[in-house]
Amino acid sequence: MSTVSLTVNGKAVTADIDPRTLLVQYLRETLRLTGTHVGCDTSQCGACVVHLDGEAVKACTVLAVQCDGRSVTTIEGLASGGELHPMQAAFREHHGLQCGYCTPGMIMTAVDLVRRKGSALDEQTIRHELEGNICRCTGYHNIVKAIASGAENMAAEPQKVAAE
DSSP, X not given: OEEEEEEETTEEEEXXXXXXXXXXXXXXXXXXXXXXXXXXXXXXXXXXXXXXXXXXXXXXXXXXXXXXXXEEEOGGGTOBTTBOOHHHHHHHHTTOOSXXXXXXXXXXXXXXXXXXXXXXXXXXXXXXXXXXXXXXXXXXHHHHHHHHHHHHHHHHSOOOOTTO
């Protein structure tokens, strides 16, 4: 067993885990944060995207012990004070989902996209940046609309630190 200590959604957590435990398993099985999904077990679908030290990563490709001393934000940590994050609100407003399974990963990817590229995103950029995320239900039309809207809304709001 290995001891891992990290910050998840603004809260310090420590656990003794098998060193082979993936971050996605740690989040779901140990911390019971089930918004991070496992969709493919091959790192192709993006359903498991979380932010590690502020950058999007696929949690199925990272060992939990690699996160020792680091900060993780999951979909559960985006909302603040009972209010949805602007990207979450945009997905709801524009119905950027059908079954919802890919939605947490799409939202986490979209928030990272805005952080990296800014809020003036065109459709081509959004579609290109979503290449690592798979939605098996939609044609991505409403997802793209939601991300464009969420990006504008993020620019209009003062930046908040997740889970505070």
